[in-house]
Amino acid sequence: MPGKISISFPHMGDYSAVFTQVLRHMFPQARVFPAPPMTQRTVELGGRHSPDFVCSPFKFNLGNYIEALEEGANVLFQTGLGCRYGYYGELQEQILRDLGYQFRFVCLSRDRANPQYVYQTFRELGCPLSTPKMIEAGLLALASIRVMDRYDYFMRENAGFETVPGSFEGVRRQLLREIEAADGFGDLLEAGTRSRRAAAGIRLDRPENPLRVGIVGDLYTLMEPFSNFYVERQLAKDGIAVSRKMSVWFLMFGQNHRRAVKKSGRYLHHTVGANGVDSVAQSLSYARQGYDGIIHMKSFGCIPELNATPALLNLSRHWGIPILDLSFDSHTSETGVQTRLEAFSDMIRMKKEEEDAAKREPGRGRGFGVHQGRRAGQQR
Ligand code: SF4
Structure with a gap:
């Protein structure tokens, strides 16, 4: 050229x-x-x-x-x-x-x-x-994705409990700068170690049993926070531990549609395009682990995720786990998303408080919102 x-x-x-x-x-x-x-x-x-x-x-x-x-x-x-x-x-x-x-x-x-x-x-x-150098550059990029995704996973789980707001994000920004500037595996290793140490040093005020929310959906909406109005950041501000399995590393090395169909249990028997089956398999996993809620995020008109929606509705009903469905487009109102998110957070918090109270006082009536007292596999 x-x-x-x-x-x-x-x-x-x-x-x-x-x-x-x-x-x-x-x-x-x-x-x-x-x-x-x-x-x-x-x-x-x-x-x-x-x-x-x-x-x-x-x-x-x-x-x-x-x-x-x-x-x-x-x-x-x-x-x-x-x-x-x-x-x-x-x-x-x-x-x-x-x-x-x-x-x-x-x-x-x-x-x-x-x-x-x-x-x-x-x-x-x-x-x-040279060809070996090209391969080396490619491998360095893969290793960088791994380092970045691992940090992000840890951050999502813990950012909601940092005592100094922005601590995790600060470490992350530094890590990204170092990844971008890395010229070899030594640089990357140092950057990864530094970020892990810095993250481990962040003071947390994490309750023993925090609210936990899993996030599933189409890959772009999940991984581009601008497109979803920074939902994960908002959940963290609300003191919620967030889990999201979708990442570039997952797409490259963790995705297996046949396995995901199996992991979807009775809710899906076939793939439904793109990551629809992952949304169902991961939601079932969150339900089994006793998560307090799931957010299903998708681009407006995303056919694979629309295909997964009926399975998610069944799963929500059977396992008594609330699922908030959010669709995003260039016309979506940020205020509307925020309002729904706040209502969802309040609802799962109240539901958890009711459940915790019921555990402390077994005679007390249980059940709030969608699940009416059924929980984790207590299916019809
Ligand atoms: S249809 Fe869904 S999975 Fe496919 S590109 Fe659009 S948003 Fe992504």
Whole structure:
């Protein structure tokens, strides 16, 4: 490609730190930068130029691309498998060209998401690394994802109980900076160890039996907090321990649809597209572990998650576990989501208090809200 290349890519949570790291290694001569931070303008731009009924990842990504092009990007990356996300790249490229932008679109979706195609494309773009060095850069990126996901998992469980607000987020920001700047496994190891030590040193005021909520749903809405109005952060502010299994590491190494169907028990007998079956399997696992509630988050019009919804309703009824269903689109009102979330938190808190009181005084009437006294497998 003639001239200096400026590479950019859309956001999905803070994985941009890892993408920046690996692309910086692969293309040392290039300018590498994630799309500008997501704002309302990103949403409006994406929404304005997208088909009406497409799901929100398409719109958010398109907004990211437009803003990256405005910032001077001339190479855009896209990747994705699963459902229709794997077909979005071609349409997004066409829309951007119709808008008059000139760029190279590197779409690593579906059958192109394989090492050989990636290798050829990187060579065409001018990657000067030897093959072993390319592999090393790829492995470093994978290890970085692992470090990041492990920290995030720990943080979600504990951030609601930190005595100094923002402590976990501060450590996380530092970890992301170090991941982005890491030039080798030594750097990454140090960054991981530093963040673990720092997190272990954060003072917590965690009750013995805190409220616990599991989060399931479509991968983009779960992993891009801007798209869900930072639901996890709000739950933490409410003093709730949050569990979310969905992560890039899970998608790459933990996902197994056949196993997930088995783990869905009697609630699903087939896969339902993308991560729908994971939502059911993980919800059943949360119910069995006695979680206080589940939040099912999805993009408006997400067919796989819509397919999973009846199974989740049955599961909620049988196990007496409240499930809050939240759909997000570029038109979703943040206030509406906040109100529902607050009501949900209040409801599960009151339900837990009733249950705890019933345990202390066995004669006392049990049951609040949806479950009417049934619990954990006490099925009809
Ligand atoms: S999983 Fe759902 S939200 Fe994600 S691309 Fe597919 S249909 Fe859209």
